Amino acid sequence: MKRFVYINDEYQNDYCDNRISNTKYTLLNFLPKNLWEQFRRFMNQYFLLIACLQLWSLITPVNPASTWGPLIFIFAVSATKEAWDDYNRYISDKQVNEMEIWIVKNGARKHIQAQDIRVGNIVWIRENEEVPCDLVLIGTSEPQGICHVETAALDGEIDLKTRVIPSSCVGLDHEQLHKIKGVIECPNPDKDIRRFDANIRLFPPFIDNDICPLTINNTLLQSCYLRNTEWACGVAVYTGNETKLGMSRGVPEPKLTAMDAMIDKLTGAIFLFQIAVVVVLGSAGNIWKDTEARKQWYVKYDDDEPWYQILVIPLRFELLCSIMIPISIKVSLDFVKSLYAKFIEWDEEMYDHETDTPAHAANTAISEDLGQVEYILTDKTGTLTENKMIFRRCCIGGVFYGNESGDALRDVELLNAVANNSPHVIKFLTVMTLCNTVVPIKSPSGAILYKAQSQDEDALVNAASNLHMVLVSKNGSNAEIHFNRRVVQYDILDILEFTSDRKRMSIVVSDCQSGKIFLLSKGADEAIIPCAYSEQRIKTFVDAVDKYAQLGLRTLCLGWRELESDEYLEWSRSFKEANSALIDREWKVAEVCQKLEHSLEILGVSAIEDRLQAGVPETIEILRQSGINFWMLTGDKQSTAIQIALLCNLISSEPKGQLLHINGRTEDEVARSLERVLLTTRITTSEPKDLAFVVDGWALEIILSHYNEAFTELAVLSKTAICCRVTPSQKAQLVKLLKSCDYRTLAIGDGGNDVRMIQQADIGVGISGREGLQAARAADYSIGKFRFLKRLILVHGRYSYNRTAFLSQYSFYKSLLICFIQILFSFLSGIAGTSLFNSVSLMAYNVFYTSIPVLTAVLDKDLSEKTVMQNPEILLYCQAGRLLNPSTFAGWFGRSLYHAIVVFVITIHAYANEKSEMEELSMVALSGSILLQAFVVTLEMNSFTFVQLLAIWGNFVAFYVINFLISIIPSAGMYTIMFRLCRQPTYWVTLLLISGVGMGPILALKYFRYTYKPSAINILQKAERSGGPMYTLVNLESQLRSDVENTNISISTTPVKNKNSVYEPLLTESPIISTRRSLVSSSFDIFQPAQSRTTSSYPRNIKAN
């Protein structure tokens, strides 16, 4: 699996050219491919089948246009959108492809278009130009052989990265670069932008025939920009769509919200119901035909009929009932969902002034899920904290600095020590200054700016420069430091890079003056302190680390060692070998590094403060009140994590809360520890205690591979968890674990290490923070600050859920209403599938009259934002799915049946005998239905802006205007009907009667429930609207306690306590709050499909009863 790239070879290879294509379609395949994609959805197949059946005039009750019209419209809309997007992609591709690029051909430089670059070409790039394909760097304008690139388009990181040319290419001049020949052995294209394990070998006469290893640091990747470097040139190794960027491109799996799943399920149920109706009425129709209709001489049935006649009546009913599944629901939902997303982006209160970032919804389809979140998994650094690192304290050689003032940089003792050239301090500062990957950049004004990938390194270098140890420049292998007006030069020999496994980085430098070689290391305490030389007393440092961690500071241990040149040379060889390995390079390098990093002299501990973001404790408090469980997953060490958790209200200190530790180094220890914690948790659930457990990455690894079940039980029982020292993949595993217990998870993070968990979670939220945009890009939503999360969930998520719940159920209600009327009519028309309504009315009913008003539900607010924020517990209604479930749906189903009966019975009695003219009667029934719709929407909305009023009643007026217009056309099937009806007093009296009978009982029932069996939402509505003084909430903190107690009661007593009629049909939700997490869910499982999927049989927490 290797590719050999021959540099500057005339021979044409078979690799693809550099034409980039992000387009999905071509002009030719657009129509078939797009149609194919659209028809892969069940709903669309269904509608197509219906539309095709309608072409058979014998069975179609209405004009086929009534289905084809909307169907084609819907298809055209989504096809146009796709085409437009694709066209834009094509345009931007074209721009990139036709970019003018210098390459070397036959020893001379030539201008070609970017798309004509072939693998093996030597490409020249000037400053601020975009890299057209993946290159291996072979020459730059800088004598040290480095160049700087900005990789923002690739990984979202805004700092400059240094790229170096491989050692074997150092020192080539222009002329040589034109003629260079060689071979690069590299892996086949992949999408890992952090790895490039390859080798380069130049052919004679260029230097010796030596293999030189290549890493990602020797590459210029497509879409990066060359900065601060006059020119660079490189060999194209991957081109076109085979570049690292091209390979990592891809459409992420679309996420489906819990609500979508529920709607799909309900659609399925309605489909089954429809089939049942078709079968029953179809056979009844056939029986009636054979017994009764043959007696009706005027129908003129022949005695022998073709065989398919038996299918005709069932198929007619299929078509009549086809509108039970509303064709408009998909379009309506798409529309409102994109509006929810817009509301999020428009929200001024989620705009971050500091970084000038508004909230962004990359995924417009999952807003409802925000309201149903049950678990939030949060990163710590940069998410809860500001990720603005400030060097606060340090402990150098056992002396603590900065303890009094809280700021070591102002500590006189330290300043004195610096001034006095205290050797310990100088060593410490040297490590701070050199052991990093920071790039100093001289601005035109002469000030030095540091570009750092890690905020910690940035803080250290800046602190050092404040202490007069200034990193002035760093050019590849050379670093210049000014210390107290002295210039010190160092050669950087090797960099032992930081990885999340090693948790430390080291650098090998040689002092240019003395020629001495030093190893400088910094890293986490547990990664550095064990490397101390055996005689060193490490206790002070361990104490310092503990002390700082308790203050919530981030600690780094710094150490160094002088190397013998023999030792270094020997090691250097094996390091080079490991670095040129093509297989398992990372592991091999780590092993070699370890050989050098020992017997360190620990210099001291630095403590960096990372302040909590504003509003974090309040946000967490509110979200926990709303019943969301928080897990903090961090790479930081345990004590720091616990400290931060305490600071931000995640856990409570004794005696209110209790923290359980799961630790141990071996499998047995971990198992015992887990057992103990689980036992404690089980017992303690009866006490009103804020329970949390802490686990570190090591123990977690063992647990996840061996004790998954016990841990799952613990995860379900415990509301709060702190997982420290966890790797990105462990974060993702934890998300997966919670998801497998059927919880809605939200992962929030800001850095590249959170990407996997963000992608894994039901909802990924990225903080567009200082660690680059990687997380924000992968996320479904990105916000500027953690505190916006409460607004995102409680306001936007909750409203979205409520609105969609209403909208989707209403869509089914109105379709069912018209279907039920048709079915009722069929009993009076010989069960032959005659449509009461004409084609135009049917089409307009579904697409127009009933779709427009309900869309304004996007403006509906059941409670004001303020009330929700004051009573976050109300989110429970969304979490538990209280507003959209089979039971509420049954309510809507019943309502549509009731309304259909009302409309039909009143119509046929009011328009009996001499008035029973088909066209008139159908319009009376239709007007009645439309009027009821308007009332239903009015009744179900909670707040009315002028938009809603206009849409609801304007629509009613529009209904008449449209029908008057249609009544003018003689061939429309309702010629003059509307004019005649409107002149009849009976018509108006009938409509009034329909609305009275249809809405009276519903209004009465609603009032009764609202007043005497109110749901929590109702109570808050009343409180809010009575306008009186806003009540004070009784100590809400104890909610958690009460939860715990309830759980206990349910365990200890019989299910009697569990009044589990979760959902009640019609109108409002049940006031009895017990959720689908009810412990005893025996008989209600069928109504709780979410639980039926549950793999675990662990009892769930009852939230509130």
Added chain:
Amino acid sequence: MDTSDSEGDSRKSNNKPKYSKFSQQELPACKPRLTPGTVVVAFSLIGVIFILIGLASLSASQEIVELVDRYDADCVPTGDKVGFIQNSETDKICTRTLTVPKHMKSPIHIYYQISGFYQNYRRYVKSRSDKQLRYKNDVHVTKDCHYEANTDDGAPIVPCGLIAWSMFNDTFAISVNKNTIEVNKKDIAWKSDKNNKFGSDIYPSNFQKGSLIGGAKLNESIPLSEQEDLIVWMRTAALPTFRKLYGRIETDIMANDQVTVVIQNNYNTYSFGGSKALVLSTTTWIGGKNNFIGVAYLTLGSLCLFLAMGFIVLYMVKRRTLGDPTYLSWNRDTLDHRY
């Protein structure tokens, strides 16, 4: 603007969302409240209004004098009714005498009422060609009729289809107190139908010439737009029991007058067990006699009043402070635990 971040604002706030009441979801909204007061008032008001409407409709309906005479059973000999009615030779004259209970003011509408007849049966109701009925050039457009479309030799039947073919053909001759009264058969069809749905230059042809005779025959010298009985018949009924206008009597009939109707009992409702009746009726603003609306309004109105009373009683018995948050489950729990 806030002074603390004015520096930041002046420098960069390009991405700040533009403020509008709509985008911030802050449009002024009215939030109606379901207070006991409003609900009780609303229900009482609705109740009163509905009772008033109910009384008005009921009295209007009661004002109407309606004579219904079902004649299908009495106008055929017992035995083979179908055979009798299908025999074109037999004498089908049948005389009925009715007594008018109350003074009937003109115009008095004469309807024939048929029940058990499914004009809305899918196969039947679609069997017509509106184009053929309207446009002279389209007399060949009989495709929509499916049945009774063309004669055996392919000539189009005008008007085609089952509806026209099965047209009602009983006739009524009416006399009051032995004096023959003229039945006005003009303008019994909708004007709009005559003017715009049935052509004035289209004449019946090939109609009822097939082997099987359905209902009435048409005079081939009268254009379709003047064939009002046909136009009335072709306004299909939505229900299996329907009345269609036969004609009008332009004179008053006094109470206790004897109305004699001589019926040509031609139409076959016997094979499917349907009934036929003759209806004489006056009209008011609600149309024909129909107690349903009045009764329904009265029932609903009194139910509303009853509910309003119920709500008042309930309110007295079970007082609830509006929006007392202590009723919130989570607060209730806390209270419970506290005491």
